Amino acid sequence: MLAAAVLATVLSPVLTSTSASADHAGAEPGPVHAGNTYGWWDKGIVWREEFEQPYSGPTGAQWRASGQGEVVHQNGMLTLNTTTQGSLSAELGFSGAEVGRWETRLRSRQYGRGGARYRVMTELVPAGDRDQHCGAQNIALESYRIGTSKANLYARSLPNVAWKGERAGMDLGRDRWHTYAVEVTRDRISWFVDAHVVQTERRPEIWSGVPLVPRFTMQAKDGKTMNVSRMQMDWIRHWSLEAPNDLPVDAPPTRQGTYGKAC
Template identity: 50%
Template sequence: MLRRSAPLLALALLAALFTAPASADHAGPAPGPTAAYNTYGWWQHGSLRWREEFHGALGSDWKASGAGLRHGGNVRNQNGMLTLNTGDRGTVRATLKRGGAAYGRWETRLRLRRYGNAADNYSVVTELVPEVGRNQWCGARNVALEKYRIRWNAVRTYARTRKDNEFRDKHPLRIGNDEWHTFGVEITPDRITWFIDAHIVGIEERPEAISGTPLTIRFKMQAQNGKQMNRSRMQMDWVRSWNLNGTRGEASEPNAHDRNEGISTPSAGTYPLGLQLGGGALPLSLTSHRAESWFRPAPA
């Protein structure tokens, strides 16, 4: 049997404990969804703000709302997952009532299931919204970690700072039933960065995209107004929030894979938010930047 001396063993243990996390190796198929928090070292330096793992009954920190609750929808914990069940019409939401934060990192792992396909599909939306008790500005301060419908060819993200102003983008990804993915966002005083399955997919550096409003997490199954919808459910395995101490306050930087895949800058425009909140999809006119240009200032 191979034996190791005590000094060598001690050195090996120290190396394992203090070696900085390496960039994730994304070559080849991944065994499952990967997360930004362990790819970019967000756990370091005591940075975890809060975590929700959804064991037991749904806690009082969560507020269920939406017209869908009157049409057979409900919000509950099911088998260790926060679950938003819809009826055949109406939006269903679950909002975290804890105090919010203007800057930090948020990430969740979620999936969708659609039952039937005879009607219209729900949009699956994870947003940061003004903390409970603050002016919600009719959605004009929201930042979306993701918005998609089953079989869409892209996931959409956005940041809103005024009632008629939105910085939006879309990222190629076709999602089907029961497919797990992780979605995250990092907000610093200078930048918003979006993550899908541990990859940086978008960076926004224009000051007018950052509201400075304390935000909290909200999950939403968004119906189209007045339309019959396909019964569906949205399930979250976990959601977590970190402050910026995890990387000593520095923004997460793209790794080689992110740059090779290309990172986009959201397009900016002035659009009536009524069109957004009604559930309709706006046509997108996007400015995308490939690998080498991710760091360039966004166009005015």
């Protein structure tokens, strides 16, 4: 079934969870996240989508869904339910921003067996009808195959450069919650996983200067039968750069490589 549009409000209650300790040992990330760890939380909020009623973003249906499956509000979460064929995505229909901080709390689960595993992705992509260059200007908060243990992080710049990082040792799937954030400035890009900075890239070539909006994707392998799966977002938030970081964002740089699908 082709996903069309989704409602901007939800009638179900917000999902609750246990508190998370600062190092997240034995707890589910979410109450502790980059926004409140690095001091963004109470200053510079541009918009926040908690997937509850009333809708906390601009008025109107804003999530634009496409692909095979369904995109729905469910129990205070945005849910992408796949089929056994094809990719599914939901993109926020805002004008976008060149700089800022974006963070989401999400989980994923696989139901089917015997097929290929979906890739779970949260990306910032060029807003509106701008040229997408086949993904060559995207920034990933996370990208991973369900059931694996490593979240890939990246930014891409024209004509075909990929700046790659990762966070290993994770439990990705089985409805395990994690938070992912990215801070985009004109001088650097920093990635955060479960409230910890994991990569900071300061090379000026990484800067694209295009307005960006978030997009959630369950990416299928071309021509493959996929395992039915889902991804669920508890919330996603966008801050400006108004608040200084309360903690250093020093972290290893990314690895420079080539993005072969640029166009």
